[in-house]
Amino acid sequence: MKFGIDRLIEDAELRRPLEGKRVALLAHPASVTSKLTHSLDVLAALSGINVTAAFGPQHGLRGDKQDNMIETEDYLDPIHDIPVFSLYGEVRRPTAQSMETFDVILIDLQDLGCRIYTFITTLRYMLEAAAEHGKSVWVLDRPNPAGRPIEGTILEEGWESFVGAGPMPMRHGLTMGEMGYWLISEFDLNVDYKVVEMQGWKPEGPGFGWPVDRIWINPSPNAPNVNMARAYAGTVMLEGTTLSEGRGTTRPLELFGAPDIDARAIIAEMQRKAPQWLDGCVLREVWFEPTFHKHHGQLCNGVQIHAEGPAYDHNLFRPWRLQALALKAIRKLNSEYELWRDFPYEYEEDRLAFDVINGGPSLREWIENPSTIANDLEAIAAPDERIWREMLKDYLLY
Numbered sequence: 001m002k003f004g005i006d007r008l009i010e011d012a013e014l015r016r017p018l019e020g021k022r023v024a025l026l027a028h029p030a031s032v033t034s035k036l037t038h039s040l041d042v043l044a045a046l047s048g049i050n051v052t053a054a055f056g057p058q059h060g061l062r063g064d065k066q067d068n069m070i071e072t073e074d075y076l077d078p079i080h081d082i083p084v085f086s087l088y089g090e091v092r093r094p095t096a097q098s099m100e101t102f103d104v105i106l107i108d109l110q111d112l113g114c115r116i117y118t119f120i121t122t123l124r125y126m127l128e129a130a131a132e133h134g135k136s137v138w139v140l141d142r143p144n145p146a147g148r149p150i151e152g153t154i155l156e157e158g159w160e161s162f163v164g165a166g167p168m169p170m171r172h173g174l175t176m177g178e179m180g181y182w183l184i185s186e187f188d189l190n191v192d193y194k195v196v197e198m199q200g201w202k203p204e205g206p207g208f209g210w211p212v213d214r215i216w217i218n219p220s221p222n223a224p225n226v227n228m229a230r231a232y233a234g235t236v237m238l239e240g241t242t243l244s245e246g247r248g249t250t251r252p253l254e255l256f257g258a259p260d261i262d263a264r265a266i267i268a269e270m271q272r273k274a275p276q277w278l279d280g281c282v283l284r285e286v287w288f289e290p291t292f293h294k295h296h297g298q299l300c301n302g303v304q305i306h307a308e309g310p311a312y313d314h315n316l317f318r319p320w321r322l323q324a325l326a327l328k329a330i331r332k333l334n335s336e337y338e339l340w341r342d343f344p345y346e347y348e349e350d351r352l353a354f355d356v357i358n359g360g361p362s363l364r365e366w367i368e369n370p371s372t373i374a375n376d377l378e379a380i381a382a383p384d385e386r387i388w389r390e391m392l393k394d395y396l397l398y
Contacts, residue, residue: 001200001211004140004177005031005039005108008196009046016048017104021136024053024102026087026126027061028119030110030219039108039140044080051082053101057109057122058088059220088118092162093125096133104136110219111176113146113209114233115155116357118346119219121165123176124183131191138194141177141397143201145216145229147209148173150392152233152320154384155359162346164359169381169388170320171233174395175201181395201398208314222252230307231281234323237363240341240354241327244300248290255286256323257302259295261330261337267303269329270322274374277325280317282306324377328367335370 060072152170177195238245345353
């Protein structure tokens with residue numbers, strides 16, 4: 001199969017509309033061809049393509065920034081001698097000045113299929129700026145490594161943020177190209193938009209979203225493998241808690257823990273409360289010591305989520321429910337445990353990070369209420385998932 005970037009560089013007719021235009025690229029470290037050449041390098045080497053600028057999302061064009069709210073500066077690319085504008089620095093929306101450096105922008109971003117991954121918001125902001133300034137946007141499409149399953153409540157009105165671009169569930173099931181079509185429709189944008197579609201991508205084929213013959217490159221520093229991408233729609237919620245999400249270890253966002261929790265007791269409580277939400281994966285007790293970030297230098301007891309191997313079932317695995325259940329189990333075992341992070345998250349200072357991540361307070365309220373059960377959360381989430389599943393049919397390209 002071929003990604004959008006591979007089709008573009010191989011097909012001169014496909015890229016003919018770019019001739020005579022000033023072309024910009026929005027990319028990150030995973031923006032590579034099948035031969036692992038970075039998209040900026042391969043585009044700059046093509047005859048007939050005049051690359052005049054580049055843009056980097058959160059973590060930077062080259063992926064140099066490790067954590068949230070660590071900003072990247074604008075700079076001049078030393079190889080291609082073009083300006084590189086940061087969309088996670090002094091600004092998160094492209095400026096009028098940066099928009100004047102190109103006629104067409106190619107967006108080649110590997111997404112994780114999760115609402116909170118900020119590349120979706122950056123896509124929205126670029127589409128809005130392109131509509132305002134009369135620019136064209138091409139998305140060079142890539143797989144959704146989490147595949148087509150969807151999960152979670154739809155972001156509530158008034159809870160939009162840099163980690164919540166619009167009313168979608170946590171695990172959205174779309175590719176970036178498809179997401180662009182949805183954003184244009186949802187926000188009524190008048191923009192010249194094109195998707196360079198993948199060839200041969202089968203979201204239900206081998207790999208269940210991520211093709212088995214393609215090498216995984218980190219799209220951000222803490223996205224090291226496909227297992228993380230599958231679990232992320234649940235484990236990302238840990239960023240709004242006091243628990244370590246594994247930053248500072250070799251398996252970030254695949255596990256959770258703290259020095260003062262009992263992983264075996266948590267797993268047992270999860271199995272007691274909602275065993276059906278543990279299907280499709282394996283939970284394993286682990287011990288780890290983060291080298292930085294939460295609980296750095298302390299031995300943590302925790303749980304690792306294995307959404308891989310023979311036990312993995314793509315259609316049964318529900319990471320959002322699983323992680324919610326884990327937090328519910330911790331609260332049941334210790335009603336006084338200080339669970340919620342109370343410092344700024346992605347520039348949101350007046351709302352709990354956990355609520356910002358989930359697009360509203362409903363999940364935290366379910367966790368905190370000692371009388372709620374799994375069916376109560378199911379009653380909240382399942383209708384939203386049905387609505388989204390029906391709606392997204394209009395935007396599927398594959």
